[in-house]
Amino acid sequence: MVLKTECDRVYEPLLNLDLLGNPERGQWTQQNIFAPQPYLKFGVNTDEYLRPLKGGNVIEDLYAAGAILGGYDSLAEGCGVGVSLLSVLFVAEQIVAEWIISEQTALRRKTMMFPKGSGRIYSTRLKRVVSIW
Numbered sequence: 001m002v003l004k005t006e007c008d009r010v011y012e013p014l015l016n017l018d019l020l021g022n023p024e025r026g027q028w029t030q031q032n033i034f035a036p037q038p039y040l041k042f043g044v045n046t047d048e049y050l051r052p053l054k055g056g057n058v059i060e061d062l063y064a065a066g067a068i069l070g071g072y073d074s075l076a077e078g079c080g081v082g083v084s085l086l087s088v089l090f091v092a093e094q095i096v097a098e099w100i101i102s103e104q105t106a107l108r109r110k111t112m113m114f115p116k117g118s119g120r121i122y123s124t125r126l127k128r129v130v131s132i133w
Contacts, residue, residue, distance in 0.1 A: 040074065
């Protein structure tokens with residue numbers, strides 16, 4: 001994903017996601033070129049799990065990570081690589097957690113249908129998956 005700029009607006013062109021830090025055009029920069037520049041904080045707005053928002057609603061099964069995130073100034077704060085690495089790690093953890101929950105839900109359904117022994121095989125597999133992460 002990349003942000004696009006026109007004379008009077010900044011936007012995310014692929015999915016038209018909500019942006020953080022998108023004030024009026026006159027507020028994009030500061031007179032002093034050495035001062036933190038507001039346009040550097042523009043980026044996709046997310047929920048606490050880094051799922052992007054569109055029209056104020058979370059888009060399920062989609063995550064934002066790295067430079068597309070809004071709210072930080074990688075130049076002034078010197079944190080661009082750190083934000084990229086940590087946000088990708090956080091998103092990976094969210095995906096694994098969702099997978100484990102979906103597998104547990106499938107196990108519960110299977111156990112209700114086949115109560116004898118069906119959970120033992122799964123729980124052994126689940127422990128292996130969790131130990132890898």
